[in-house]
Amino acid sequence: MKIHSTRLAAANVTRALLLCAPVLLLGACAPTPPPPACDACAAAARAQSTADQALSLAQKAAADAEAARTAASSMYQRGLRK
Secondary structure (H helix, E strand, O other), X not given: OHHHHXXXXXXXXXXXXXXXXXXXXXXXXXXXXXXXOOHHHHHHHHHHHHHHHHHHHXXXXXXXXXXXXHHHHHHHHHHHHO
């Protein structure tokens, strides 16, 4: 009887493995969540933000300089006409 129960147990284990194999394989192939942002990524984002602010400030300064040059030229031209 002991041999019969051992065979039965082995058959049950085999059956369970065969039935659970697809589930185990799906679990092994599940996508992993993306890693959290690292410190270097945060530093790069801050640097990009600072660079964007600097570019915006430089563009405003260039526009102001162009406006001042235009105004000075206009005043000079008016002075020549008098």
